[in-house]
Amino acid sequence: MLDLSRLRRTVADLREDERAIEGLPVRLVVSLVVGAACLSVMLNLVNGVGGLAASELDVRPSPEVVETGPQNLTLQVVDAEGDPVSGATVVVDGGTASVDGVATATTGPDGNATVSVDPQLAANQEQGTLTLDVKPPAGEQFVDRRENSHVLVVRE
The missing domain is CATH 2.60.40.10 (Immunoglobulins)
Incomplete structure (x- = not known):
């Protein structure tokens, strides 16, 4: 059975919690680093193609x-x-x-x-x-x- 009082306390706790975005900057930095690494690998592959490289x-x-x-x-x-x-x-x-x-x-x-x-x-x-x-x-x-x-x- 659903405990409404417990659900209300959980919702109230989430509303008062100001730490909700603490992990966001770390995730953004990790995504940026992984994206830059993937872009670097792709550019090296394209640069190695004989028809495109000088x-x-x-x-x-x-x-x-x-x-x-x-x-x-x-x-x-x-x-x-x-x-x-x-x-x-x-x-x-x-x-x-x-x-x-x-x-x-x-x-x-x-x-x-x-x-x-x-x-x-x-x-x-x-x-x-x-x-x-x-x-x-x-x-x-x-x-x-x-x-x-x-x-x-x-x-x-």
């Missing part, structure tokens, strides 16, 4: 170490898997070594480009570097966000 480019100089004076550098542009990339523009500029202007070239079907440079070092400088940058071919899914290799310049 491939990072790198430059492989040959030779990697040069002496001061006029010479040619062969620069191969490759994607993240090491495959050659054609149509990319390679830019060679002075780092801690100096060059007269900026040398540029576009890669061919084999991913290679040849540039002529004349690196120089300061009077008391024994070595320096030339910086290499890549401008990805237009309309392709390539990027160059990370720093590329450098060419080491040593005194003759």
Whole structure:
């Protein structure tokens, strides 16, 4: 049988209870953390899809170490898997070594480009570097966000 007096006391106790929302903020925080973790996992899955992700480019100089004076550098542009990339523009500029202007070239079907440079070092400088940058071919899914290799310049 239903005890009405006990039910009335229970309802009255609930009306006077001010702790009803104490657990709510904790539940919200837990839900937020779980939701953020799920979103992170989903974004990683989408980012890993080959058709949607861009491939990072790198430059492989040959030779990697040069002496001061006029010479040619062969620069191969490759994607993240090491495959050659054609149509990319390679830019060679002075780092801690100096060059007269900026040398540029576009890669061919084999991913290679040849540039002529004349690196120089300061009077008391024994070595320096030339910086290499890549401008990805237009309309392709390539990027160059990370720093590329450098060419080491040593005194003759």
